[in-house]
Amino acid sequence: MKPPRALPSGSLLAAALLALVASSAGAAAEAFAAAPDYSARATYRWTENISRASGPGDFRDTGEYELSATASFKRQLTPRVFANLDFTLTGTTSPEYELLDRIEFGPRLTLKRKFGLGPYAPTLSAAATLTGRYAALHAQDGIGARGSLTFAKRFDSWIAASVSGEWAGHVAERSAFSVAHWAADASLILDPHPRLRFTTGVSRLEGTLTVSASRNRFVNGALAGALGPKVASYFARIPKADTNIFSPAWVSYRLEGYVDSWWFDLSPALTEHTSLSLRYERNHAESIVQTEYSQDILSVSINHAF
Template sequence: MRLIPPLLTLAAAALAAAASAHELRLGASLTYAENFSRTSYAPTAQDATLADLDAAFLHAQQLAANWTLLAALEASAENVGRFSALNRLGLGARTTLRHKFGLGPRVPVLEAGAALTAVHFRERGRRGWREEGFASLSQRLTDSWRVAATASWESFTAAHAPFDTHARRIGLETFYDATETWQFGAGASRLHGQLVANAAWSVYGQALGGGFGPAIQDYYSRIPWEVSDTFGSGWVAYRVDCRADFWWAQVAARLSDSTSLPLRYESVRVVNRVGVRYDSAFWSLGVLHRF
């Protein structure tokens, strides 16, 4: 009988070890961004080529039969080619609570969590902290087809007011495994809140001077803005209150159990409070690997 407590302790330790897991995820991507400057006047829009590196160390802990806690440390780096003021580094932490409503692969899965990231841009005014809250409800409808509804909230506290933004976003996405190698995905979402836009002074000066009408003049005079020179001499960065619609599609090749190669297209349409529109598009090719 004296052996029972030590045996129970060993069994509990074994179960705890079996119920937890560690994973390292690495990713790299190359993106061509149309109107990366998020400019309303198309002739002055600035395109860019982006190179990204991402890493995350993930710990998963089984809390109960249908509950899992995920904790991650994340790091990222982005190079924006000739617009070097936007080169950035990020370091943060993320935690997610996952609940499965039953057993098997086709039960609904609910995830909710939060993240905090320190973001260091080369341009001082853009530096700050990003706070995120997020949730998703996903369902595998067949062995090959999965759908999910998503919601998120984000607040970026920046050094300068034009880059200090708050937004909420809801969306739908779906994924289809056509074969063991090829997966297709698509999704759409809508954002309400604030984003950062940019304009050449030749355009923004007209807005401030009433060249586009009194409504535009009144709005652009009141929102936070500053001359940043980010996209050229005299360029202005400013914060807009807006609605933004996103849609994306991607195809991914599974090279192995641990490595995939996604090709993605994303379109973004932003309309601010006074009806001014900003359209952007992003083409990216990446590689993801899990250890």
């Protein structure tokens, strides 16, 4: 088995990013010459097959609680160009599988070009995000970067749509968790009432992703050739790590493949500053050696802008 690639310590990188973020927040407040807007989100998420396993015996379902807080600085640079600098801190915990617990934090810079005046003017946004991750499973620790380009258009007060393309990558302490992908998505927003929003979307992601399996199935099944020589040969050379993530003797490994997603979200506005979000997401992934898995994710969030 090829040893995992030695990478800079994810924890150290994450700590360095945190220091950078903290020092740049004050500078941002000055540069943007405005007080930040604060927002927070609390989420409960139920994921079926959070392990991303291909065989039913390794399916693990669990609930996670997540709290997220964002400070957002906005600045109009020219009459048609807007800058938005967000600093977000997110904490996630899973009562059942504590190795899923993690904290993520980092800045996101968005430049938005509006082609005209008013809510119906089309917009083109370019966003760059840096995210540090500090996880209970230290193999995941590291820094992620994300860049995206989004075109959005509101057609009427009740309908809007957007398409976007993105690249994302994460450099982790263990290479099984260092992933990168390209993704494209399209979404449709329906506002049948000012207090009710329905959003639906599809996306495709292509690149690398981390999945998990029990060591018994991985070693004695896939690696031993139970899924065919092509899979055995591929699994032998991909980055992998003993993580014991869902119970003792579990392996996490990195695949190349694609993920197709479909989701919808029903979001009633409780007040002008608070909304509820009920979301269903369906993911289907297939690796380049035709192993596949599906996930169903249900979540409920409360979002508040202070």
